[in-house]
Amino acid sequence: MAENTYDAIVIGSGISGGWAAKELTEKGLKTIMLERGRDIKHVEGYTNANKNPWDFPHRGGRTQEMIKDYPVLKRDYPLNETNLDYWVNEKECPYTETKRFDWYRGYHVGGRSLMWGRQSYRHSDIDFEANLKDGIAVDWPIRYKDIDPWYSYAEKFAGINGTNEDFPGYPHGDLMPAMPMNCVEKDVAKRVRDHYKNARIVTNARVANITQPLPGRTACQYRNKCWLGCPFGAYFSTQSSTLPAAMKTGNLTLRPFSIVTKIIYDKDTKKAKGVEIIDAETNKTYEYFAKVVFVCICDELNMGVDEFRYRCLGRRPW
Ligand code: SF4
Numbered sequence: 001m002a003e004n005t006y007d008a009i010v011i012g013s014g015i016s017g018g019w020a021a022k023e024l025t026e027k028g029l030k031t032i033m034l035e036r037g038r039d040i041k042h043v044e045g046y047t048n049a050n051k052n053p054w055d056f057p058h059r060g061g062r063t064q065e066m067i068k069d070y071p072v073l074k075r076d077y078p079l080n081e082t083n084l085d086y087w088v089n090e091k092e093c094p095y096t097e098t099k100r101f102d103w104y105r106g107y108h109v110g111g112r113s114l115m116w117g118r119q120s121y122r123h124s125d126i127d128f129e130a131n132l133k134d135g136i137a138v139d140w141p142i143r144y145k146d147i148d149p150w151y152s153y154a155e156k157f158a159g160i161n162g163t164n165e166d167f168p169g170y171p172h173g174d175l176m177p178a179m180p181m182n183c184v185e186k187d188v189a190k191r192v193r194d195h196y197k198n199a200r201i202v203t204n205a206r207v208a209n210i211t212q213p214l215p216g217r218t219a220c221q222y223r224n225k226c227w228l229g230c231p232f233g234a235y236f237s238t239q240s241s242t243l244p245a246a247m248k249t250g251n252l253t254l255r256p257f258s259i260v261t262k263i264i265y266d267k268d269t270k271k272a273k274g275v276e277i278i279d280a281e282t283n284k285t286y287e288y289f290a291k292v293v294f295v296c297i298c299d300e301l302n303m304g305v306d307e308f309r310y311r312c313l314g315r316r317p318w
Pocket residue numbers: 209219220221222223224225226227229230231232233234235
C-alpha cells in the first residue's frame with residue numbers, strides 16, 4: 001500500500017469522526033483521520049480542567065472584549081474564559097449569515113465532543129412517523145425498530161445515564177443508573193405525576209456522563225466542569241472513548257492540522273477516491289487516497305436536540 005493510500009479516510013475528529021474511526025479500524029480497515037486543527041491529548045491537554053473560578057482573571061465569566069470578538073458564541077452560554085481556546089476565533093474565521101445560524105465551532109482533535117451538552121435521547125416512532133402522518137416533508141425511510149439496536153450499541157459504548165420511563169415518545173434505552181434526584185426534585189416529580197395522572201412526568205435528563213466505570217474511564221465525580229475536557233474520561237468524547245478504541249487496533253493514523261480542501265473524484269468509477277489537504281502548519285498540499293471517504297460533520301450539535309428534530313422532521317416533537 002502506498003504511503004498516502006489507506007482503506008478509509010475520515011474527515012473530522014468530532015463525535016461522528018471518532019465513531020467512524022473506531023468502527024472502521026475495529027473492522028480492520030487502515031484508516032487516516034484528518035483534523036483541521038491542533039491535537040488535544042486526553043487528560044494532559046485539558047489545561048483548565050482542574051482550575052477553580054478564582055484561578056481565572058474574571059472568575060470564569062465573559063468580558064466586554066470577548067462579547068465584541070465572538071458575535072456568534074456570545075448568543076449562548078458557551079462564551080466564557082474557562083475554555084475560550086477550544087472555540088474558533090470568530091475574528092479570524094467569520095461567516096456570513098443570511099438568516100441567523102448559530103455555528104459554534106471547535107477546530108481541534110475531538111471537535112465539539114469536548115464541549116457538547118451531552119444530552120442523548122432516542123427518537124421514537126412518534127418522530128419517525130410524524131412526516132407521513134402530517135403529510136409534510138419526506139417520510140423517514142426507517143422506523144424505530146430499525147434503529148433500536150443501534151441506539152443500544154451506541155448507548156452501551158458511550159455510557160448514557162438516565163431513567164427508563166413508560167411514557168409515549170420516550171423509548172427505553174440501555175442506560176446506566178441516573179444521577180439521583182435530590183429530595184425537592186423527587187417531591188416535585190411525584191406531585192407532577194400525581195396531579196397529571198402520569199400524563200406529564202418529571203424525569204432525569206439522559207446524559208453522556210457515566211455513573212459506573214467503563215474500561216479506561218472513571219465514573220463522574222459531579223464536578224460540573226464538563227466543557228473543559230474530563231481528566232476522568234467520565235463524559236463521552238472522542239478523546240475519552242472512540243479515539244482510544246481506534247488507536248488500540250493499530251489501524252488508525254491521526255493527522256491534525258490537515259484542512260481538507262477537496263474530495264478527489266474519479267470520473268471513470270464516478271466515485272470519490274481521495275482528498276486533498278493543506279497542512280495548516282506548512283501550507284503544503286498533500287493527497288490521500290482510499291476506497292472509503294467518510295465526511296463527518298455534525299451540525300446538529302449546534303442546534304440542540306429539539307432544533308435537530310425540528311429541522312429533520314419538519315415539526316416539533318411536542
Ligand atoms: S464528567 Fe463528571 S468528572 Fe468529568 S468533568 Fe464532568 S462533572 Fe467532572
